[in-house]
Amino acid sequence: MNDTIYALSSGRLPAAIAVIRISGPKASEGLIALTGKVPEPRKAAYAVFKNPDSRETLDDGLAVWVPGPKSETGEDMAELHIHGGGAVVRAVLAALATLDGFRMAEPGEFARRAFENGKIDLTGAEGLADLVDAETEAQRRQALRQAGGALAALYDGWRERLLHALALMESVLDFADEPEVGERPLREARALVAALAPELSAHLADG
DSSP: OOSEEEEEOSOSSSEEEEEEEEESTTHHHHHHHHHSSOOOBTSOEEEEEEOTTTOOEEEEEEEEEEOSSSSSSSSOEEEEEEEEOHHHHHHHHHHHHTSTTEEEOOTTHHHHHHHHTTSSOHHHHHHHHHHHHOOSHHHHHHHHHHHTTHHHHHHHHHHHHHHHHHHHHHHHHHTTTOTTTTTHHHHHHHHHHHHHHHHHHHHHHOO
16 A cells, blocks of 8 residues: 555546645655645645646646545545546646556545545444535435444444343353352343344334
């Protein structure tokens, strides 16, 4: 994961504005190569984007610098906010392609790096994908809750309850000969699982 990746992260072209995202160890070098400077972290700054070799002006717009690990991917990140014409975007992408250690991101690679760096879990990554594909208000709300960690919290709660039931069962097995243990842990474990089973079934049946 040493490559610095980049890709168009905004919508279909042409558009008024296009956003090119960069993530990886050389993100700051990409900013310097195209704009001559690294702006103040997390503040959009006006920039003139130039070809690193010919110094021809490609466009002007905004540059954003977000150093890791406090970034969406956990790595150093940059965003180039440029005009959304096809020729402009192609020229900036081509300029990035000339930089050593840079390559075009694969589909979903920004989310994958965020997952690998502990910024999101699998449910959050799925939620982001669902949010992009959402076409109805209900889908948007559900995807936003999932991306925000609602499913992760739900699953973690189920996990804790199952682990508690498992610990109770293990106490019965390990201390079966102890009179003070009795059947109370077994009854509690069964009650926990009995309460959880319909919750799991209802969740799985919810399309």
